Amino acid sequence: MASKVRVWDLPTRLFHWALVICVAGLAVTAYSETGLDWHVRLGYSVLALLLFRVVWGFIGGRWSRFASFLYSPSSVVAYLRGRSHPDHLVGHNPLGAGSVLAMLAFLLAQVGTGLVSDDESSSQGPLTPFDSSSKALAATWYHKQVGQWVLLGLVLLHVAAVLYYVLKKRQALVGAMVGGDKHVAAPVQPSRDDVASRTVALGVFALCAGFVWWLVK
Numbered sequence: 001m002a003s004k005v006r007v008w009d010l011p012t013r014l015f016h017w018a019l020v021i022c023v024a025g026l027a028v029t030a031y032s033e034t035g036l037d038w039h040v041r042l043g044y045s046v047l048a049l050l051l052f053r054v055v056w057g058f059i060g061g062r063w064s065r066f067a068s069f070l071y072s073p074s075s076v077v078a079y080l081r082g083r084s085h086p087d088h089l090v091g092h093n094p095l096g097a098g099s100v101l102a103m104l105a106f107l108l109a110q111v112g113t114g115l116v117s118d119d120e121s122s123s124q125g126p127l128t129p130f131d132s133s134s135k136a137l138a139a140t141w142y143h144k145q146v147g148q149w150v151l152l153g154l155v156l157l158h159v160a161a162v163l164y165y166v167l168k169k170r171q172a173l174v175g176a177m178v179g180g181d182k183h184v185a186a187p188v189q190p191s192r193d194d195v196a197s198r199t200v201a202l203g204v205f206a207l208c209a210g211f212v213w214w215l216v217k
Helices: 010-029 036-058 075-078 092-114 134-166 173-179 194-217
Strands: 002-006 179-182
Touching: 010 036, 010 134, 010 173, 010 194, 036 092, 075 092, 075 194, 092 134, 134 173, 173 179
Parallel strands: none
Antiparallel strands: 002 179
């Protein structure tokens, strides 16, 4: 009989949906002269969220930790051949894990290049004065010509994969990321999601946001 288990703790869920909103906002404001200030603010917000997620990947709930979805190549191959481990059906499966890690890496690269970019017309990153002009221009080129399109592809791939698992395999991925719980075939260790862990998460995010504020000031 299937049992219900807390997979995604509240901090992870809030991070996920806040990141969705911020990335969507960045896409909307990227080519708007009037929305440039908001584009910058959203970029800072994404950086704070990413720093939080990196820390939470080591101290967060059981299934939010990187250790739970860093798979070996043999594990990925086994999953693709239909010989999945029971844990693959709880948190991120090997393909989903690759997508998540790639998105986090490219988002960090996108925010990082934004901090030192300079389009020589209307915008300049807060850390541009500490870098050479050639590196700033290279960062701007990557930010506008490479990074955003890679991220667009990753987002579309992620959405397509979620739709496939929801519609084809009948896995309630979206519901789990909203409510936090999943129905699994056998009992597994749940993610810790109590007042204490949520308080720690709030403190971690406050520190990350404070660091970003200090960095850009």
